[in-house]
Amino acid sequence: MGSRGFVTVHWKDGGAHIWNVEHTPNGARFIDTQPNAHVATDPTNQYLKDGKANTWQIIRVDDLHPVDDLANWVKRAGDTTPAVHAPTKSSIF
Numbered sequence: 001m002g003s004r005g006f007v008t009v010h011w012k013d014g015g016a017h018i019w020n021v022e023h024t025p026n027g028a029r030f031i032d033t034q035p036n037a038h039v040a041t042d043p044t045n046q047y048l049k050d051g052k053a054n055t056w057q058i059i060r061v062d063d064l065h066p067v068d069d070l071a072n073w074v075k076r077a078g079d080t081t082p083a084v085h086a087p088t089k090s091s092i093f
Contacts, residue, residue, distance in 0.1 A: 017047070
């Protein structure tokens, strides 16, 4: 219980999405902090429908330690400076 991670998927119509997952006593709890056009009243079912086959990934993160420069590409809300592309997951952990 308590393990956490990210779920990623590529959409059938282009683009991709990432959201959080947490293993709870009641099962998996999905937390999406980036609502967009793919979010419906039941986002899990919508994501399953709109996701491209064989592109789903679950990345466990609760057992990892981020590197020191992680804060270099995280922006505060309202920050209007140009976006910095995040490193690949292999260079973060």
